[in-house]
Amino acid sequence: xxxxxxxxxxxxxxxxAITLLKEFEGCKLTAYQCSAGVWTIGYGHTANVKKGxxxxxxEADAMLAADLVGYHNQLTSLVLxxxxxxxxxxxxxxxxxxxxxxxxxxxxxxxxxxxxYELAAxxxxxxxxxxxxxxxxxxxxxxxxQKLFLRDMI
Numbered sequence: 031x032x033x034x035x036x037x038x039x040x041x042x043x044x045x046x047a048i049t050l051l052k053e054f055e056g057c058k059l060t061a062y063q064c065s066a067g068v069w070t071i072g073y074g075h076t077a078n079v080k081k082g083x084x085x086x087x088x089e090a091d092a093m094l095a096a097d098l099v100g101y102h103n104q105l106t107s108l109v110l111x112x113x114x115x116x117x118x119x120x121x122x123x124x125x126x127x128x129x130x131x132x133x134x135x136x137x138x139x140x141x142x143x144x145x146x147y148e149l150a151a152x153x154x155x156x157x158x159x160x161x162x163x164x165x166x167x168x169x170x171x172x173x174x175x176q177k178l179f180l181r182d183m184i
Contacts, residue, residue, distance in 0.1 A: 046119035046178060047098060051126060054171045060084050065160040073097075074126065098122065104130040110143045114182030117147075120175040127171065128157060151179050 055074035061083040072090035138153035154176035158168040
């Protein structure tokens with residue numbers, strides 16, 4: 031286990047998080063509205079995106095790298111306990127998808143910060159809805175995040 035530090039993403043975490051994000055976000059080089067109605071581009075990037083925007087694959091990759099650092103930094107402010115690499119990568123995917131505001135008040139982060147790792151892991155399936163509907167893609171994503179979160183504990 032290691033303590034999170036700002037701007038210090040271990041290579042293993044970076045690789046696992048990127049793999050998970052690319053799998054579940056997919057990459058679209060033209061702006062689209064996600065299931066929650068938010069304008070999105072690249073690998074789920076939402077900042078300053080508007081209808082009609084287009085980017086290159088190189089720009090999509092750069093946005094993902096910058097977003098990963100940003101979400102890592104947000105995660106460091108939310109998590110008060112040490113994490114294994116798999117936990118960190120899973121939580122990057124989780125916060126990337128839900129946003130830091132939702133995560134801050136989530137049951138998952140509450141239990142995590144109490145040091146109740148197994149109980150925190152049980153919370154992943156609670157977050158499978160978007161736009162008021164349960165989505166099979168989110169069900170699969172939460173299972174993958176949960177599995178990665180628990181990977182190093184076993």
